Amino acid sequence: MAEIIKADASPEKRLFISLITRDISLVAAFLDLIDNSINAAVEPVSDKLETAEDYQRALQDEATKPTVDIFLKLDKDRVEIKDTAPGISAKVAAEHVFKFGRASGSGHESDRLSVYGIGLKRAIFKLGNKIVIRSDHIEGGFDLDLDVAKWAKDAQQPWTFLITPRQPAKAEDCGTTIEVTELYDDTRRRLADGVFFGQLRESISKTYAFYLSKFVKIYVNEIRIEGFDIKIGSNHASEIFAVDDVTCAVTAGIGEPQAGSFRDKSSGWFVFCNGRAVISADKTPLTGWAGGGLPIFQPKHRPFLGTVFFVSRDAERLPWTTTKSSINEDSAVWQEAKRYMATIGRVVISFLDSRYNDEGTELASLDLQTAAGERVSVISAAVSQKRMFELPKQSAPESMRIQYDAKVSDVKRVEEYLRRPGMGGAEVGRHTFHYFLRNEVGE
Ligand SMILES: Nc1ncnc2c1ncn2[C@@H]1O[C@H](COP(=O)(O)OP(=O)(O)O)[C@@H](O)[C@H]1O
Numbered sequence: 001m002a003e004i005i006k007a008d009a010s011p012e013k014r015l016f017i018s019l020i021t022r023d024i025s026l027v028a029a030f031l032d033l034i035d036n037s038i039n040a041a042v043e044p045v046s047d048k049l050e051t052a053e054d055y056q057r058a059l060q061d062e063a064t065k066p067t068v069d070i071f072l073k074l075d076k077d078r079v080e081i082k083d084t085a086p087g088i089s090a091k092v093a094a095e096h097v098f099k100f101g102r103a104s105g106s107g108h109e110s111d112r113l114s115v116y117g118i119g120l121k122r123a124i125f126k127l128g129n130k131i132v133i134r135s136d137h138i139e140g141g142f143d144l145d146l147d148v149a150k151w152a153k154d155a156q157q158p159w160t161f162l163i164t165p166r167q168p169a170k171a172e173d174c175g176t177t178i179e180v181t182e183l184y185d186d187t188r189r190r191l192a193d194g195v196f197f198g199q200l201r202e203s204i205s206k207t208y209a210f211y212l213s214k215f216v217k218i219y220v221n222e223i224r225i226e227g228f229d230i231k232i233g234s235n236h237a238s239e240i241f242a243v244d245d246v247t248c249a250v251t252a253g254i255g256e257p258q259a260g261s262f263r264d265k266s267s268g269w270f271v272f273c274n275g276r277a278v279i280s281a282d283k284t285p286l287t288g289w290a291g292g293g294l295p296i297f298q299p300k301h302r303p304f305l306g307t308v309f310f311v312s313r314d315a316e317r318l319p320w321t322t323t324k325s326s327i328n329e330d331s332a333v334w335q336e337a338k339r340y341m342a343t344i345g346r347v348v349i350s351f352l353d354s355r356y357n358d359e360g361t362e363l364a365s366l367d368l369q370t371a372a373g374e375r376v377s378v379i380s381a382a383v384s385q386k387r388m389f390e391l392p393k394q395s396a397p398e399s400m401r402i403q404y405d406a407k408v409s410d411v412k413r414v415e416e417y418l419r420r421p422g423m424g425g426a427e428v429g430r431h432t433f434h435y436f437l438r439n440e441v442g443e
């Protein structure tokens with residue numbers, strides 16, 4: 001019998017780094033770091049965030065106040081993210097934090113936004129070469145000083161980072177600071193560009209609207225970011241269902257106009273996983289538009305606002321991708337959600353369609369304000385109970401169309417009589433109608 005020999009299948013660090021950082025955007029990398037800080041911030045109260053109703057209760061509970069601050073400081077040479085969450089102990093850092101991927105059965109039931117065990121490493125590798133992490137924890141935190149290029153050259157197995165334990169800290173001094181310098185050219189270029197800051201602020205505001213209202217404060221270069229507070233009419237439809245350990249609430253209704261018109265950025269579907277927005281204002285086939293049970297999105301649908309709110313104690317069961325910037329479309333719970341989205345969404349969409357006649361003219365009798373009802377926060381609506389969208393009663397139309405055929409020669413005779421050649425059939429009709437109304441019926 002031939003001797004069995006081991007063929008080398010060990011990963012090459014350089015390839016590995018390039019693979020994991022390729023598919024994540026810079027904004028998403030920052031969000032991954034914020035996810036970790038928020039995850040740590042809510043960890044002490046994670047038993048109060050297990051079901052959709054818990055999220056609802058947390059929103060309504062006056063006693064729930066932000067306890068943790070997250071500060072991002074960015075310029076073209078340096079990135080720093082600092083939080084005042086409970087920190088990371090040296091033990092947890094040594095065993096868990098720097099592992100690429102979550103070990104099965106590692107039992108992190110209290111994690112809400114920590115999922116795949118990759119975000120932190122991917123984000124720092126994306127940003128730059130020199131990484132300094134300092135964490136203070138009541139059981140003693142750690143320091144890490146990492147030169148990624150040097151680390152990548154070292155072929156030693158297994159892969160390790162060298163950390164230095166720190167003394168136990170007082171609870172009020174705990175927290176984690178991550179600093180990245182020697183930024184890569186791509187990062188530096190984006191950070192030198194003013195547009196990027198606007199994008200980042202807007203993403204933070206949308207992604208963490210739920211957490212910003214109750215649990216954390218986030219600052220980017222000292223400017224506090226407010227949650228993107230979209231409102232939905234209290235007349236909305238909601239359905240709740242569960243697949244395995246995931247509960248899901250789907251809601252559809254009418255949004256709130258800004259300065260008289262419905263804005264693109266607050267229309268479409270908003271999908272949340274454990275309170276974190278994964279996609280916002282989606283009007284594409286991903287959420288069922290144009291072929292997945294809903295029509296092609298048109299301007300007349302702009303008042304449409306729908307939310308899908310997934311909650312699970314086991315964050316890995318939620319249908320988000322590893323970058324948390326999109327949906328894993330093959331997930332069973334997502335497929336089930338899409339069925340509900342199509343059924344509920346269609347009720348609101350056909351109402352919006354019915355506001356226009358065949359010529360595309362808006363029918364004022366179907367007033368949107370009345371149909372929508374009083375506006376409520378979209379996040380609280382997102383986790384509400386099952387209910388139906390009440391179709392507003394249609395008041396009798398104020399006008400109707402009169403159409404009839406007339407001989408061309410007769411129309412011409414009227415035009416000539418009025419000395420207005422080329423006046424046309426419609427105008428002749430209106431003129432004669434009003435003449436009759438005025439002179440025979442009396443106004
Ligand atoms: N600022 C932080 N405070 C506390 N824990 C953190 C912090 N940053 C990362 N961690 C923890 O380190 C672990 C690894 O993080 P990460 O690579 O992002 O993977 P995960 O997908 O599990 O979040 C996670 O358990 C995460 O919660």
Ligand SMILES: [Mg+2]
Nearest residue numbers: 036114119120
């Ligand atoms: Mg993470």
